[in-house]
Amino acid sequence: MFPTYDVIVVGAGHAGNEAAAAAANLGSKTLLITMNMQVIGQMSCNPAMGGVAKGQIVREIDAMGGLSGIVTDESMIQFRMLNRSKGPAMWSPRSQNDRMLFAQKWRLALEKIQNLDFWQDMVVGLIIKDKRVVGVKTSMGHEINARAVVITSGTFLNGIIHIGEKQFGGGRAGERAATGITEQLVELGFEAGRMKTGTPPRVDGRTLDYSKMTEQPGDEPPGKFSFMDTTPLTKQKSCWITYTNPKVHEVLATGFDKSPMFTGRIKGLGPRYCPSIEDKINRFAERERHQIFVEPEGWETVEIYVNGFSTSLPEDVQYKALRLIPGFENAKMFRPGYAIEYDFFPPTQLKSTLETKLIENLFFAGQINGTTGYEEAACQGLIAGINAHLKVHDLPPFTLKRSEAYIGVLIDDLINKGTEEPYRMFTSRAEYRLLLRQDNADWRLTEKAYKLGLASEERYRRFMDKKEKIEQGIRLIKEAQVNPEEINGYLESIGSATIKEKIRVERLLKRPDLNIYQLIERIPHLETLRRYNQEVCEEIEIMIKYEDYIEREEKMAQKMMALEDYRIPSNFNYDLVKALSAEGREKLKRLRPETLGQASRISGVSPSDVSILMVYLGK
Known part of the structure; x- marks a missing residue:
């Protein structure tokens, strides 16, 4: 029934879509497997793309020939360039999007790719031979062969949804969790962990009083993400800003004894930079108010995303607290906020291509690597899809340096430093911010992508x-x-x-x-x-x-380039280098960096360790 594919991509979220598109557009016969064809490219949380550093990533994906920028432009309802008052290194494009249109545009874009097939099913296991992946097993009993597999499971691996004292299996509201993959990978020797993320309630926009809020219009004229000829917006929808108050905080506190986060039912760590509302009022008790962004979900729908009110408290507590926010006095709730726990695999188990070190031709991308955010997921998918294609066609791997792209910074951080909490990109993570501006992403990356065969x-x-x-x-x-x-x-x-x-x-x-x-x-x-x-x-x-x-900055980057180009053999025996510090040796043996540049960024590896290694390797 199924041919042998070059690449199978598991999951059709932001990472999976970019991975499948990249592999197929490069010429690999690709299969995209998803549990539900109706939610390909779904925006699981907020209806927005870009933001600080994230907007730069979307521009980089677009410059490489990925699809996120084009899909974003085609479904945009508002555009703003953040940080215009600061220098150009900080300018960050951000859009509000029509949630339904965004998913529709993604699916239609993928369906136009000739080398790409689709299959609706759950992948429950991998077919492994001699430490190499050769296919997948599905819940319907199919074994589908492939030369490489990219797993982009999002929040679905053994996902558990929490609302107050209620908890049930699910990868997203209304969708079942994925099982089987974690257990097999752990058995194969992978280390796994748990993470958490959350989402706010959605409300009926017809029941809000916008006169009590501050309007936040889009830029005039509006910008866009793609370097291609996508059509700029001719009209925009406004967002709105309001604030919580002490009464809101008092009501929220009444639910703390039923909060899955405070009672210990949630074991996974949540995103530090996007905390739940209960976490905010608990950690910042001295603050009398917190900002709430009121974001429309699309051109026609009345559904509103309550950004800044992420929560897993009981529904009745959420509802009572919401109605004490100015403008929300008569609000009707469409669905409550919830937290979700899911499995991830510490990304130090990956090479810079996002191929796993333990199993050949197996790639991980997105939240499975401990990241949070559509943009972070999408860029990993792009790199994993490119490298899956290159690997099965015996071509040299493709990676980006820290001085070349935020994508390079993100992947380098993940594989060398790992992450114990959901990783989110910020401009402060990059040493070369002025080189990595949003305006010059095509200058940095399009020629590289064209040589690869990905940029048209x-x-x-x-x-x-x-x-x-x-x-x-x-x-x-x-x-x-x-x-x-x-x-x-x-x-x-x-x-x-x-x-x-x-x-x-x-x-x-x-x-x-x-x-x-x-x-x-x-x-x-x-x-x-x-x-x-x-x-x-x-x-x-x-x-x-x-x-x-x-x-x-270019001179600084060139100095570091010498270390980046100094490769360490994959089978190098660190025990032979007696002068290395004990901690440095332990970290180097565990993480197996590919270059001296990577080694220099591992926590616990000192500059003297790097110098000693350089001398030893030079011999």
Whole structure:
């Protein structure tokens, strides 16, 4: 009934979809297995994509030829560029999305991929021969053969949903948990753990009083995620902000004795940076209020996502507390918030390709690796799908360095440091934030993806055209000069220092109080730039304004590159290196880093350990 596939992807969430799309688009015969074809690409939690550092990841996925950026643009109801008041390294795109449209667009995009087949079933086990995966077993009794398998199980592995004192098996509200895989992997020698995440209640938007809230409109004009020609929004839906208060906190506290988190029924660790409302009022007792974001779930639906009110308290406590929030006095609840516990596998058990160290051709991506967030999952899926394809076709692996992408930072953090709580990406995790801006993701990654065969000819052509315009624009500004009589009147009008002699336009653009549009409008030599779009002009400005800082980061990255390129044999015997510290030796033996760069970032491996290793390997 089934052919032998090159790649089987287990799970059709954000990680699974990107993995399946990447493997199939690269030419592998791919099968995507999901327990329910109706919820492919479902946004399990908030109806939004991007945000701080996460938006950069979506842009990177898009630059590589992944689909998350395009799907996001096609289902967007609002766009905002966060942190505009800060430097460009911090600018982070974020969108609100139509939940139903997002899933629909994902499924239709996947169905257009020729090499991709679908099967609705639960995978209950793997077929392993000689420490190599060769297929999967399903609950319907099928054995499907494959040369590589990517597991993207999300929160479904032995998932348990908690609402107050109630608990029941499930991977998501209304959907059953997946069983069998964890038990087999543990038997094979894998280490497993438990994590927790939560989601807030959903309410009927018709029952809210928005006059008591603060409106949060989208940007005008709205931006987008994809570097391709997706259609920008012509209208947007607003979000709203309100706050909890001491009365809300008092009611929530009445349910603490039934909270699965406080009574110890939940063993898994939850995300530190997205705590439940009960956790917030318990940990920050001195605060009288917490911010609540009121987010529409789509263009037509009345359902509202109550961001900031994640909870697993009993339904009646949730309901009473909700109705004490300004604007929620008459709120009707569609469904309660809940917490979910699920199995994960500490990611130190993975190579940088996301292939497991124990079983060849078996890859993990997404929440199974201890991460949280759609964007973190999607980028892992992309890398796992690429490398599954490359592995079965005997091609060199593909990885990204920390200086090349937030994706590289995320995977490097996971495989070297591991995580004991759900890992979320932040700009502060990256050493080279100015190099890893959201605006230059295509500059960093599209050519790499094109050489791989993942970025299309059209995408590459668009990028090369943009690159040429940017380079022309930079040359033009560096060569152009301006006389005092041409610009001093304007400089005086905005309170900027006047010039006394003819100077290069580049020097003016480096001033913090001047932007490229002000100069294009007033300096005839720059007239050519008027034909360039906003994306190109912004990148020209950033590259000139921050040139010195960018060069400094590039030099730092090049210094580290020497360690990254210094490979350690996979069978290297650390016991032969007597001068290593005891802790360093133990960590190196357990984690088996692939390069000296990776070794240098392992907690417990000292700089002297790295130097000793370098000398020993040099011999």
